[in-house]
């Protein structure tokens with residue numbers, strides 16, 4: 001991508017091309033690590049969410065055999081990128097059979113609150129405690145972005 005003269009001056013002096021960013025750019029790049037990360041999310045949201053889901057699965061020690069090819073089609077079929085985070089009750093990826101984890105054919109789109117309720121109901125069943133029908137789960141915790149882990153897995 002062509003740089004504007006101002007951007008060129010910034011990059012030549014070793015800084016990230018983003019206006020007002022005072023960080024150094026990475027080797028052979030025009031962005032600092034933060035802006036490279038943001039840029040990747042913008043340019044290739046499906047690959048970004050694939051990597052994000054993968055590193056989250058790894059952190060939670062859940063199986064992950066999902067292929068990028070399947071995930072790509074799944075995102076399109078379910079309008080996932082559009083629905084994710086857009087509304088208050090945003091959509092998340094749910095693993096149908098928990099023991100299979102993130103696998104082709106085992107993921108479904110589910111709202112954050114439904115997902116939380118599903119996990120809670122399951123836990124109560126495991127504990128052999130009855131779940132009231134009118135149970136409302138507590139609000140979900142905000143997503144913890146594991147930036148460091150994601151960056152390690154970027155395909156460049």
Ligand SMILES: [Zn+2]
Pocket residue numbers: 016017018021022023031032033034035
């Ligand atoms: Zn920057």
